[in-house]
Amino acid sequence: MNLKQLSDQLGLSQTTVSRALNNYPEVNEDTRERVKNAARKHSYRPNTRASGLATGKSMTIGHIIPMNSTEVFNPIFGEFIAGASRAYSKRGYELSLTMVQEDSEESIYREIASKGSVDGVIVHAPRVNDSRIALLQQLQLPFVIHGRDNSNETDYSWIDMNNRRAFYQATKLLVDLGHSRICLVNGSESLNFAWRRRLGYVDALDDEGLSVSADLMYSGDLTEANGYNAASDALAQSDAPTAFLVSSYVGALGVRRAIHNAGLVMGKDISVIIHDDELSYFQNDGDIPQFTATRSSVRDAGERAAMMLLDIIDQPDKSPLTELLDAPLTIGASTGPVKKLM
Amino acid sequence: MNLKQLSDQLGLSQTTVSRALNNYPEVNEDTRERVKNAARKHSYRPNTRASGLATGKSMTIGHIIPMNSTEVFNPIFGEFIAGASRAYSKRGYELSLTMVQEDSEESIYREIASKGSVDGVIVHAPRVNDSRIALLQQLQLPFVIHGRDNSNETDYSWIDMNNRRAFYQATKLLVDLGHSRICLVNGSESLNFAWRRRLGYVDALDDEGLSVSADLMYSGDLTEANGYNAASDALAQSDAPTAFLVSSYVGALGVRRAIHNAGLVMGKDISVIIHDDELSYFQNDGDIPQFTATRSSVRDAGERAAMMLLDIIDQPDKSPLTELLDAPLTIGASTGPVKKLM
DNA sequence: TTGTATGCGTTATCAT
DNA sequence: ATGATAACGCATACAA
Numbered sequence: 001m002n003l004k005q006l007s008d009q010l011g012l013s014q015t016t017v018s019r020a021l022n023n024y025p026e027v028n029e030d031t032r033e034r035v036k037n038a039a040r041k042h043s044y045r046p047n048t049r050a051s052g053l054a055t056g057k058s059m060t061i062g063h064i065i066p067m068n069s070t071e072v073f074n075p076i077f078g079e080f081i082a083g084a085s086r087a088y089s090k091r092g093y094e095l096s097l098t099m100v101q102e103d104s105e106e107s108i109y110r111e112i113a114s115k116g117s118v119d120g121v122i123v124h125a126p127r128v129n130d131s132r133i134a135l136l137q138q139l140q141l142p143f144v145i146h147g148r149d150n151s152n153e154t155d156y157s158w159i160d161m162n163n164r165r166a167f168y169q170a171t172k173l174l175v176d177l178g179h180s181r182i183c184l185v186n187g188s189e190s191l192n193f194a195w196r197r198r199l200g201y202v203d204a205l206d207d208e209g210l211s212v213s214a215d216l217m218y219s220g221d222l223t224e225a226n227g228y229n230a231a232s233d234a235l236a237q238s239d240a241p242t243a244f245l246v247s248s249y250v251g252a253l254g255v256r257r258a259i260h261n262a263g264l265v266m267g268k269d270i271s272v273i274i275h276d277d278e279l280s281y282f283q284n285d286g287d288i289p290q291f292t293a294t295r296s297s298v299r300d301a302g303e304r305a306a307m308m309l310l311d312i313i314d315q316p317d318k319s320p321l322t323e324l325l326d327a328p329l330t331i332g333a334s335t336g337p338v339k340k341l342m
Numbered sequence: 343m344n345l346k347q348l349s350d351q352l353g354l355s356q357t358t359v360s361r362a363l364n365n366y367p368e369v370n371e372d373t374r375e376r377v378k379n380a381a382r383k384h385s386y387r388p389n390t391r392a393s394g395l396a397t398g399k400s401m402t403i404g405h406i407i408p409m410n411s412t413e414v415f416n417p418i419f420g421e422f423i424a425g426a427s428r429a430y431s432k433r434g435y436e437l438s439l440t441m442v443q444e445d446s447e448e449s450i451y452r453e454i455a456s457k458g459s460v461d462g463v464i465v466h467a468p469r470v471n472d473s474r475i476a477l478l479q480q481l482q483l484p485f486v487i488h489g490r491d492n493s494n495e496t497d498y499s500w501i502d503m504n505n506r507r508a509f510y511q512a513t514k515l516l517v518d519l520g521h522s523r524i525c526l527v528n529g530s531e532s533l534n535f536a537w538r539r540r541l542g543y544v545d546a547l548d549d550e551g552l553s554v555s556a557d558l559m560y561s562g563d564l565t566e567a568n569g570y571n572a573a574s575d576a577l578a579q580s581d582a583p584t585a586f587l588v589s590s591y592v593g594a595l596g597v598r599r600a601i602h603n604a605g606l607v608m609g610k611d612i613s614v615i616i617h618d619d620e621l622s623y624f625q626n627d628g629d630i631p632q633f634t635a636t637r638s639s640v641r642d643a644g645e646r647a648a649m650m651l652l653d654i655i656d657q658p659d660k661s662p663l664t665e666l667l668d669a670p671l672t673i674g675a676s677t678g679p680v681k682k683l684m
Numbered sequence: 685t686t687g688t689a690t691g692c693g694t695t696a697t698c699a700t
Numbered sequence: 701a702t703g704a705t706a707a708c709g710c711a712t713a714c715a716a
Contacts, residue, residue, distance in 0.1 A: 002710085031685080047457065047708090049458070050709030052692090053392055054710045077420060095440070096436055097427065098436070099431075115387040115389065221623075224623065260602055281565045345695095355703045373702090392694035395710090396695035
């Protein structure tokens with residue numbers, strides 16, 4: 001059923017039917033009722049492509065997910081998108097998902113822009129000095145970044161959590177508990193969020209007068225296996241760490257396994273603080289959360305990012321918009337004072 | 343840059359330019375070269391909505407992800423989609439993602455069908471007696487199901503793994519190792535895959551002459567927390583199980599935690615077999631995998647499902663297509679003979 | 685308050 | 701081998 005058929009049946013012009021359905025004020029209320037009932041009855045929906053062509057809008061937002069060379073799909077993306085899609089369904093938008101190898105990203109963005117299949121994009125996983133920002137500005141495609149660039153935070157729109165502050169505070173807590181050998185298990189530090197977290201960690205150690213040791217800093221995909229390998233390696237060192245700071249829950253599961261394997265008890269022999277993105281499959285809550293953690297809901301971030309982008313599309317003059325989310329530190333069962341004389 | 347502008351610049355008609363770009367055979371090769379070069383130079387891409395309107399195809403596949411009432415986003419979906427998107431990018435399709443509350447699924451499918459924004463859909467997470475199959479058939483929307491219905495497997499297209507066989511074999515292995523109290527930690531059994539797995543488990547116990555105890559069957563979202571709770575509960579029973587059969591790696595991480603907490607050693611005191619979907623964040627491989635597992639790559643399934651759907655769209659007469667994937671049992675470190683006299 | 689006519693950017697049909 | 705023109709289904713400027 002299309003507009004012509006519907007209007008023929010009603011004995012009205014396509015124009016009137018279109019106006020009635022789109023809530024134009026000049027339509028007679030009785031007519032509008034008739035039209036809406038008929039539309040409902042035949043479950044008529046305007047053809048997306050036709051209305052898009054007529055209006056110049058696609059009512060679609062693109063999410064471009066970078067796949068790194070290790071072909072790992074980060075569950076964070078799924079959770080973020082689950083949040084974003086809430087915003088889209090509220091406001092009548094659709095979501096177009098593209099996964100892309102990092103080396104062909106630029107051409108994908110160019111293609112998306114010239115095809116006109118989306119009204120805007122969400123940029124995931126910004127790197128340190130990310131070239132996509134300049135590209136998107138040049139392409140005139142509205143965008144919001146989940147994260148920030150490191151050099152420049154003012155002339156584009158982003159939503160980010162306060163990575164540096166979170167890891168500064170987490171490190172400081174561990175130091176206050178008496179730990180001086182603190183191992184950082186971080187994400188890939190070519191990514192901006194991980195770079196910021198390391199900054200917070202290093203700054204805190206500096207401020208507390210503790211030395212920063214390259215032996216105690218690991219980075220890579222935050223998989224369970226990598227967490228395990230990093231922690232196993234660290235614990236085998238002659239001057240092993242007494243605490244871990246881990247950039248994700250999933251990575252921390254591997255760290256926890258390594259601690260168990262070494263015959264140690266987490267929260268007693270070894271302290272662990274994680275950053276908790278509040279993934280729905282890995283809830284770290286309850287009266288006493290399993291892990292002491294800095295927490296920030298990535299699903300919530302997704303919803304906010306999406307709303308921000310839709311606002312920018314509606315009112316381009318208001319951009320750039322930015323939002324910095326806090327990640328408060330909550331105490332769980334995985335931290336305690338350092339054990340002397342290990 | 344649109345077709346008119348491009349053809350004006352070239353001094354050709356829109357028709358010829360369009361034909362050249364779409365590889366129509368009647369175009370002079372020199373002309374085609376000129377056109378393609380110009381298109382590349384201006385990075386011209388046909389407007390998606392316009393070409394879609396003209397051809398009647400959207401070159402887009404819809405993925406409708408059901409969100410259950412607990413608002414949990416299963417990482418499996420992300421991994422499956424990562425596989426599917428490989429197929430789409432190879433064949434020039436885009437992916438439209440919709441997350442939907444289970445109670446409003448029917449209206450979403452109807453809306454998608456009438457809007458004509460996709461050429462076909464992938465159905466995720468089929469339930470026992472899933473009403474979506476009949477609905478989609480009625481709507482005439484091409485579809486492939488990741489999984490199957492229980493009653494009828496012949497008049498629609500699906501790709502599934504052999505859930506029943508996998509869990510039958512896993513159960514049998516545990517029995518062969520001497521276990522008789524085997525606890526099943528399953529996904530929500532309103533979902534078809536979990537229902538089939540339970541069938542395999544029950545059948546194997548029956549065939550081995552062992553009793554099936556309701557106390558040893560847990561089901562729910564396969565989160566870490568639920569795995570932990572189920573296993574903790576089971577281990578606290580007076581006649582506690584000596585083995586667990588867990589429907590996912592993530593759930594098994596919770597089971598592993600419960601085993602540790604009970605002061606037991608996995609693979610020695612307690613045996614565990616999991617189903618491993620080979621999620622990229624949770625690799626269970628290496629010389630001796632951490633878990634004994636039935637394995638089947640869900641990313642691979644995603645790619646195959648997508649290809650199957652595109653084939654069906656191209657050649658509707660060939661449908662229905664079906665594919666049953668095997669999930670071989672591979673031995674890891676988490677299983678061993680039952681300990682006597684616990 | 686409703687209707688007519690035009691345009692959105694392609695592809696497809698029919699001509700030459 | 702190329703071009704003029706219609707058609708896809710809708711929204712909207714202009715007319716009544």
